[in-house]
Amino acid sequence: xxxxxxxxxxxxxxxxxxxxxxxxxxxxxxxxxxxxxxxxxxxxxxxxxxxxxxxxxxxxxxxxxxxxxxxxxxxxxxxxxxxxxxxxxxxxxxxxxxxxxxxxxxxxxxxxxxxxxxxxxxxxxxxxxxxxxxxxxxxxxxxxxxxxxxxxxxxxxxxxxxxxxxxxxxxxxxxxxxxxxxxxxxxxxxxxxxxxxxxxxxxxxxxxxxxxxxxxxxxxxxxxxxxxxxxxxxxxxxxxxxxxxxxxxxxxxxxxxxxxxxxxxxxxxxxxxxxxxxxxxxxxxxxxxxxxxxxxxxxxxxxxxxxxxxxxxxxxxxxxxxxxxxxxxxxxxxxxxxxxxxxxxxxxxxxxxxxxxxxxxxxxxxxxxxxxxxxxxxxxxxxxxxxxx
Numbered sequence: 001x002x003x004x005x006x007x008x009x010x011x012x013x014x015x016x017x018x019x020x021x022x023x024x025x026x027x028x029x030x031x032x033x034x035x036x037x038x039x040x041x042x043x044x045x046x047x048x049x050x051x052x053x054x055x056x057x058x059x060x061x062x063x064x065x066x067x068x069x070x071x072x073x074x075x076x077x078x079x080x081x082x083x084x085x086x087x088x089x090x091x092x093x094x095x096x097x098x099x100x101x102x103x104x105x106x107x108x109x110x111x112x113x114x115x116x117x118x119x120x121x122x123x124x125x126x127x128x129x130x131x132x133x134x135x136x137x138x139x140x141x142x143x144x145x146x147x148x149x150x151x152x153x154x155x156x157x158x159x160x161x162x163x164x165x166x167x168x169x170x171x172x173x174x175x176x177x178x179x180x181x182x183x184x185x186x187x188x189x190x191x192x193x194x195x196x197x198x199x200x201x202x203x204x205x206x207x208x209x210x211x212x213x214x215x216x217x218x219x220x221x222x223x224x225x226x227x228x229x230x231x232x233x234x235x236x237x238x239x240x241x242x243x244x245x246x247x248x249x250x251x252x253x254x255x256x257x258x259x260x261x262x263x264x265x266x267x268x269x270x271x272x273x274x275x276x277x278x279x280x281x282x283x284x285x286x287x288x289x290x291x292x293x294x295x296x297x298x299x300x301x302x303x304x305x306x307x308x309x310x311x312x313x314x315x316x317x318x319x320x321x322x323x324x325x326x327x328x329x330x331x332x333x334x335x336x337x338x339x340x341x342x343x344x345x346x347x348x349x350x351x352x353x354x355x356x357x358x359x360x361x362x363x364x365x366x367x368x369x370x371x372x373x374x375x376x377x378x379x380x381x382x383x384x385x386x387x388x389x
Contacts, residue, residue, distance in 0.1 A: 002028045005041055006388060008048040008377055014352035014366025017344055024052060030372045030389040048377040048388075053347055054366055055113030055374025055387070056327035057354025059286045060202065060260045060315025063115070064123045065089065066103035067096045068320035075296035078208035079221045083228045085320055093123075100127050103325055108132060110326040111385040113374040116202060116258065116286075116315065116358050118177075122162040129166060135173065136358045137163045138202045141192065142179035144231060149187035157195075171197025172359075180204040181215055181247045182222060189250040200256050200359055202286075206243060206269070207261035208297050215243040244269045249279055256282035258357055260315060262300045263292050270308040284357040285310045287349070289333040290324075291317030302338050313354045332382045343382070 004026045011018040013035070023041035025033040038045070065085070072084045104127055107115065114134035117124065128135055139160045143152030156176050164170035176195050178184040180203060184192070192198065206212060213220035218238035226233045239246035244265075251257055259265075262285050273283065289299050305312060314334075316325045331346045351373070355365025364373040375389040 003033060003044075004028060004389070005045040006048065006052055006375060006377075007038065007041075007045055008050055008052040009380075010050070011035075011052045011367075012054075012344060012347050012351075014054045014355075014368075014373065015348055018367075024367060024375065026375065026389060030374065032367050032369050032371050032373070034369065035367060046388075050380055051343075051347075051378045053111075053376045053378055054351045055364060055376055056111045056350045056385075057114045057116075057313070057358060057360070057365065058107065058112045058316050058325065058327050059116045059258055059284070059313040059354050059357050060118070060288055060317060061107075061115050061325060062118045062318035062320070063100055063103055063127075064096070064119060064121055065318035065320045067091050067099035068318070069099070069323075070319075072320055074294050077221070077296050078210055079225045081295045081321065082225055086229070089320075096123055097126065099319075100124055103319060104132065107325050109387065110324070110328060111374070111376040111378075111387050112325070112327055113364055114355065114358055114360055118202070119159060119163065122159055125162055125166065128163075134358075134360060134364065136200060136360075137174045138177040139163065139174060140177055140179050141188065142183040143188050144183055144185055144226075144233065144236075146185045146187050149185050149191060152188060153191040171199065175200050175202075177201045178203050178247075180207070180211070181243060182211055182225075184247075186250070189247065193250050193252055193255065199254060200258075201251070202258040202260055203247070204261060205259040206264040207292075208295075209264055212243050212264050215239055215246055242268055242272065245272055245276075251280040253279060253281050255280055256284070256357070256359070258284045258286050258313065260286045261288060261292065261297070262286070262305070263297045265300060265305070267304060270304065270310070274308055283311065284313050284353070286313050286315045286357070287330065287334065288315045288317040288322075289330055289337070291321040293333070294321045294323070299334075299337055302334065302341070311353060311357070312349045313357045314350045326385075328378065328382055328385045335382055346382075 006024045021038045141156035210221040214222035352365040355361040
């Protein structure tokens, strides 16, 4: 067998720093063979400046919106952003496909090896056939009117079937998921959570103060969204609970859920998660700070999430709400706002935690024998990444 050997100033395994001077040995196909002291590595060791790391996991993306890069102005606020996405997402098919290809290329160049991708259409199917990245496809459905639940769900199932053809075991890599608490009716939630094989889900959660105000009080700016969509929500009654308890009860013990954005997640929410019996198996909290800043939302209270030992992962969101699809750029923004956080903790969120959230940790996420996690070299300032494998 032919080997590749790597060393650098620092080596991060996915969960910890490894002793300085260690050498990472892989097969030519990228399978991890061993981590050994330099004295035992023999000849042919490639030496790099910076940090060796497993490949990044992007837990939240909308690849199909890549053609919308630069179209929506920054800092419009949540409601205006959503209205603009709905009104402007239709483009010529060739333009959409070219943008999807370019965006996937950029993720590869930025060291990303796996993606949790939100899909409202089958537009990314052709690109994903190439198998260049690992994907979990979250087929998103929405419908706030109870009477339309079956129709909305069937439309999403038709999209699901097109992605299912890409995989030998479709439910391992595809799920039907709710868009957000303010866009999914109780009946639709039930259809989603009871869909056979739906073990891994994601939901946009507490992305803005307006979302929380609408769920809990029935007031605020979100009424403009429903007006723009010409939806009569006079039936809606605010929840007697907080916004998280209002929808977490829909999920099941055998399911894992990625909560995306969390910019308005507060102490009461995390107390509820910590002390109340939850119906769901695993919860992950996905941070997309550059999208939050682009839209005009605050960043999540990351120290509060850490205080409650939340399982944190990282996403990029879409090019409709971001200037690039780069997990490293997200880590850099987090580090700027939270400079006291150890780089090893940030890297674990972007590697092993992300792999666990997408249920891919037997394959990627860490330098463990038999895995193929990719190998990156990252500069000490988190400004540049090079993909070595």
